[in-house]
Amino acid sequence: MDIHDLIEEVIAREGGYSDHPADRGGPTNMGITLKVARANGYMGDMKLLPRSVAEAIYRRLYWERPGYAFIAEMSWPIAAELFDTGINMGVATATGFLQRALNALNRNQKDYPDLKVDRQAGARTFAALTAFRALRGASGDKILLKALEALQGERYVALAEQRPANEAFLYGWLANRIG
Template sequence: MDPIPLIDEVIAREGGYSHHPADKGGPTRWGVTEAVARSHGYRGDMKAFPREEAVAIYRRLYWLRPGFDRIAIHAPRLAAELFDTGVNMGPPIAAGFLQRALNALNRGASDFPDIPVDRRIGDRTVAALEAFLATRGRAGEDVLLKAVEALQGERYLSLAESRPANEAFLYGWLANRLG
């Protein structure tokens, strides 16, 4: 699965330059924070951060490094959701959501063994996904998507409850990041 269409969707949704006072991430362009851009060698003004560099960062940090490309082989829509969740919340959070959902859906470890919720996509997570899909069929991807989105929605609500400044973003998170 080519992640470029997913990256293009994120960039379109995130827009150009932003520096919202309630956003702890600080200045962003194309959805890439200044800290992430700097950690990858960009030294210029964030208002001029090149789109091509954002694409490269998204591919490397939010698709390949967390292993969502490995998920895409078996469940492309799930991989797309994990990518988007990873962009918004961090890839380890997205990977953890998948692992938690797989453990909760394995019928008391009778379909496949529980996996550690280590927030990394490794061989055990991929094997659990394969076993889940083999047991539940292609419709299983829909159920996993719902489970991941439920966990994502709960996290958004918790973020808004724990930091009132996040309420400025809650409506957009729920409207644009779920389903």
């Protein structure tokens, strides 16, 4: 599996054009919102968003820019989870989940120092992930994935609790985004 495969899965799951009245993102196509499309130079009708534009946005904004391509070199499953969470919740939230999970799993800083949860994947985040994986190995990825998915699931429930209109999406978020 590679980033192309991940993008294919996302586009297949997100589907085509939608403009759900409860969705604050407004008109969306292949999971790309109007705001994101405009910020990335697409000025056309969202119903006609070219697939190549969506693919380029996914690759640049949700894989390369946040550093998930580097994380993939260490742990493909973790990078894939961050990519998916970043698309749905924003890369800062996804990276913050990683930092929080790594902090919670470092055994009171016995394994590596706590990270400042600055929601950016930089050298210290990469070093903490490297140290975690050196200690826990590939089996640690499964535990780290559970922690990331738990944080994501809690966030979905909180979003539905804070804004009842989001209840229209909660079942799908949990069914399609967790596990």
